Amino acid sequence: MVFALALTLTTLSSIITDPLISSLLYATLGLLATASVVRGIVANAAAPRGPWLAIAAALLLFMVTAYLRTEDQTLGDLTASRSLVPDAVGFPAYLILGAGLALLVRHRRKLIGGLVDLSLDAAVAALAAMSLAWVFMASPAMAGAHAPLTVKALFILYPTVSVLMVTFTAQLAFTGGGTGDRSSLRTAMGAMTALLIGDIVYTLADARVWDAPTWIVNLPYGIAFSLIALLGWQPAFALITEPVPRSSATARTLRLPVVSVALAIPALVAAFRKDTFEDKVGLAIIVLLLAVVGTLRTSRALRAEEATQQVLAFRATHDQLTGLPNRSAAADHIEMRLRQRLTADASIAVLFLDLDRFKLVNDTYGHLLGDQLLISLGERISALDEPSTFSARIGGDEFVMVLDRVDGADEAVLLAETVRGRLSEPLRIGDIELPVSVSIGVAFADASDRHLSADELLRDADTAMYRAKDSGRDSVVMFDSAMRDRVARRLRVETDLRHAIERDELAVHYQPIVRLPSGAIVGFEALIRWHHPQLGTISPLDFIPVAEETGLIVEIGDWVLDTALGQLATLRRNLADGDRLTMAINVSTRQLLDPIVPRRIAALLAHHGVPGERVFLEVTESMLMDDPAAKLELLNAVKATGVMLSIDDFGTGYSSLSYLEKFPFDRVKIDRAFITGLNRSGGTGRPLVAAILAMADALGLDTIAEGVETPNECDALESLNCGYAQGFLFSRPVPPDQSPQAVMRWGIAQDNGGGAPELAQFTQ
Numbered sequence: 162m163v164f165a166l167a168l169t170l171t172t173l174s175s176i177i178t179d180p181l182i183s184s185l186l187y188a189t190l191g192l193l194a195t196a197s198v199v200r201g202i203v204a205n206a207a208a209p210r211g212p213w214l215a216i217a218a219a220l221l222l223f224m225v226t227a228y229l230r231t232e233d234q235t236l237g238d239l240t241a242s243r244s245l246v247p248d249a250v251g252f253p254a255y256l257i258l259g260a261g262l263a264l265l266v267r268h269r270r271k272l273i274g275g276l277v278d279l280s281l282d283a284a285v286a287a288l289a290a291m292s293l294a295w296v297f298m299a300s301p302a303m304a305g306a307h308a309p310l311t312v313k314a315l316f317i318l319y320p321t322v323s324v325l326m327v328t329f330t331a332q333l334a335f336t337g338g339g340t341g342d343r344s345s346l347r348t349a350m351g352a353m354t355a356l357l358i359g360d361i362v363y364t365l366a367d368a369r370v371w372d373a374p375t376w377i378v379n380l381p382y383g384i385a386f387s388l389i390a391l392l393g394w395q396p397a398f399a400l401i402t403e404p405v406p407r408s409s410a411t412a413r414t415l416r417l418p419v420v421s422v423a424l425a426i427p428a429l430v431a432a433f434r435k436d437t438f439e440d441k442v443g444l445a446i447i448v449l450l451l452a453v454v455g456t457l458r459t460s461r462a463l464r465a466e467e468a469t470q471q472v473l474a475f476r477a478t479h480d481q482l483t484g485l486p487n488r489s490a491a492a493d494h495i496e497m498r499l500r501q502r503l504t505a506d507a508s509i510a511v512l513f514l515d516l517d518r519f520k521l522v523n524d525t526y527g528h529l530l531g532d533q534l535l536i537s538l539g540e541r542i543s544a545l546d547e548p549s550t551f552s553a554r555i556g557g558d559e560f561v562m563v564l565d566r567v568d569g570a571d572e573a574v575l576l577a578e579t580v581r582g583r584l585s586e587p588l589r590i591g592d593i594e595l596p597v598s599v600s601i602g603v604a605f606a607d608a609s610d611r612h613l614s615a616d617e618l619l620r621d622a623d624t625a626m627y628r629a630k631d632s633g634r635d636s637v638v639m640f641d642s643a644m645r646d647r648v649a650r651r652l653r654v655e656t657d658l659r660h661a662i663e664r665d666e667l668a669v670h671y672q673p674i675v676r677l678p679s680g681a682i683v684g685f686e687a688l689i690r691w692h693h694p695q696l697g698t699i700s701p702l703d704f705i706p707v708a709e710e711t712g713l714i715v716e717i718g719d720w721v722l723d724t725a726l727g728q729l730a731t732l733r734r735n736l737a738d739g740d741r742l743t744m745a746i747n748v749s750t751r752q753l754l755d756p757i758v759p760r761r762i763a764a765l766l767a768h769h770g771v772p773g774e775r776v777f778l779e780v781t782e783s784m785l786m787d788d789p790a791a792k793l794e795l796l797n798a799v800k801a802t803g804v805m806l807s808i809d810d811f812g813t814g815y816s817s818l819s820y821l822e823k824f825p826f827d828r829v830k831i832d833r834a835f836i837t838g839l840n841r842s843g844g845t846g847r848p849l850v851a852a853i854l855a856m857a858d859a860l861g862l863d864t865i866a867e868g869v870e871t872p873n874e875c876d877a878l879e880s881l882n883c884g885y886a887q888g889f890l891f892s893r894p895v896p897p898d899q900s901p902q903a904v905m906r907w908g909i910a911q912d913n914g915g916g917a918p919e920l921a922q923f924t925q
């Protein structure tokens with residue numbers, strides 16, 4: 162709409178010959194453009210407003226200039242009496258416009274130094290334009306008339322300045338950015354191009370090179386103003402000033418050809434002209450200036466490139482948070498030291514530091530404070546210039562210090578102790594005081610371990626650090642090769658466990674559970690065994706945690722369930738009163754998290770024809786610790802299959818029996834730790850066991866004492882009225898073909914629902 166109106170004004174002012182009406186229309190057009198820009202500023206709440214206000218001001222000044230020009234009749238006046246008043250207004254108007262555009266560009270590309278580069282580029286373009294103006298406008302004007310120097314200078318300056326404007330606008334248009342601002346940018350580009358054409362036509366006419374009629378001279382300006390008017394109404398007006406990310410590809414790829422074409426112009430112009438002496442001097446100066454600007458621009462580009470390289474190199478080798486070297490830098494440093502050591506015959510110690518309980522700080526106070534803590538610790542570490550020669554942050558709360566010139570492993574440990582002592586002081590962050598302690602693993606190498614690599618040394622120190630954690634944190638542990646063997650063994654366990662089932666290396670053994678005081682058998686606990694062909698029998702304490710970590714426990718646990726239920730079914734079939742026997746099976750938390758497990762249990766019970774109430778699933782007390790609500794849901798789903806639930810290792814966690822009330826347990830297994838030395842004088846075991854038994858009784862839960870090894874323990878349990886017992890005193894876990902013998906020896910408990918112990922024909 163506005164655009165159409167503006168164009169109409171342009172056309173009318175060109176057609177109408179009456180100078181008064183024509184210039185009135187022209188003035189209206191200028192005001193319209195100015196008003197549109199102001200409207201754009203207000204409607205879009207453009208920020209910053211400064212550049213746009215400058216542009217609006219420049220437009221007003223342009224109108225005044227145009228008015229003065231028609232008044233003073235300066236067009237084509239090459240005499241000394243030519244009035245310079247219009248130019249005195251017009252030229253500053255260009256400078257204001259240029260400043261506005263430059264500010265827009267700077268805002269758009271929040272680039273330090275970007276504006277200088279841009280100005281240099283613009284200078285190159287402007288100098289090229291200057292050479293053209295010199296040859297085609299100033300020079301003919303000078304040749305034809307006795308125009309004063311000021312007038313000649315104007316002829317060169319106007320096109321030069323408008324080329325500058327176009328360059329700035331092109332920078333705006335080509336610096337990438339969002340998607341919405343494209344139309345605005347095109348409009349701005351169009352306006353500036355029209356302005357440039359206008360200036361060229363005007364200067365040609367002014368210099369009497371081309372006697373263009375007034376309307377042709379005015380038309381490009383009219384179009385420029387119309388486009389500016391349009392710009393003020395475009396919705397994406399404000400987007401022009403949105404900052405864009407550094408260096409967009411378009412700007413870079415366009416810049417090079419533009420600059421080189423500009424550089425070539427004066428040379429070409431010089432080649433095609435028959436030059437006067439003045440021309441030669443003028444062009445020589447321009448070319449010289451171009452050379453200076455071009456060199457400046459190139460050297461700046463090179464320096465920027467170098468700086469970028471340095472930043473990139475620093476980033477690749479340093480940790481962002483603490484500014485310390487990172488893991489790869491640490492590895493490089495150690496590698497270098499190791500190589501030097503080969504020749505210098507010195508030794509090297511690597512300290513692997515891990516902040517104790519960092520997760521707790523993060524969880525309690527948030528990551529911001531956690532980061533603060535890491536930064537402060539990093540500062541503390543790098544402040545320890547003795548005994549360390551190099552420190553790095555190589556992971557979350559893990560730091561590495563490298564000590565050179567260490568006399569031996571013992572000295573390395575002593576130095577590490579010093580480090581631990583100096584780091585373990587509370588840190589004050591804001592008004593929070595955080596206790597700080599570190600666990601340190603030390604790896605030491607001297608000339609005798611030539612084969613060691615940096616990675617191996619780091620890994621050894623890491624392994625030792627884990628031992629330090631295990632031994633209660635806030636301590637120093639020296640690596641020894643036994644640890645390496647343990648790590649290797651653990652890796653072996655992990656890989657071999659994957660094939661243990663298919664290779665038939667797993668077995669289930671059964672330990673009898675007896676009724677107190679009679680000692681008759683009520684059932685068995687299924688305990689898994691792994692017979693490794695090379696490593697021998699591996700304890701479940703060693704491989705169950707690995708199975709849990711790797712997720713293999715789901716498959717293994719399922720196999721145990723199937724096997725143990727199968728065994729129970731066999732015993733039930735082959736023993737008289739065998740249907741009174743129970744089977745206790747251990748299940749790990751990870752197993753229960755699998756949503757298909759309840760269905761799987763139901764299916765296996767049905768498959769083996771075993772009633773759920775004869776099966777006890779044992780879960781450890783520790784599984785209830787985190788997220789009890791979710792655990793309750795899991796246990797209820799399992800319980801719904803009809804099986805019984807036992808809480809295993811009771812007393813080792815932090816739960817109280819009353820807390821357990823809301824869980825669907827049927828039985829409590831009192832941990833072996835309470836049973837051992839139950840009858841020893843002065844022991845605390847007895848009152849504790851008595852308390853657990855009383856509570857369990859009140860809650861209607863059965864009780865089993867685990868790990869009963871001596872008759873004394875058994876007597877004590879009997880006197881406390883403990884219901885059931887299990888332990889080496891009665892029987893070790895036995896292979897499946899021996900479990901009937903166990904029953905034979907002890908008989909099936911009568912009050913387990915059975916009659917007199919009696920053995921049926923048993924066939925394996």
Ligand code: C2E
Binds near residue numbers: 701748749869890
């Ligand atoms: P647990 O469930 O507490 O099993 C009892 C452990 O105590 C068994 O060790 C058993 O052999 C041992 N034990 C029994 N009586 C005595 C005694 O009088 N004195 C001593 N010192 N120890 C006794 P085991 O078989 O090495 O199993 C260790 C742990 O491995 C089990 O502790 C259980 O948590 C886990 N585990 C065993 N089999 C499985 C399984 O099939 N699945 C899962 N998830 N865990 C299992």
Ligand code: CA
Binds near residue numbers: 779
């Ligand atoms: Ca158990």
Ligand code: CA
Binds near residue numbers: 809832
């Ligand atoms: Ca147990």
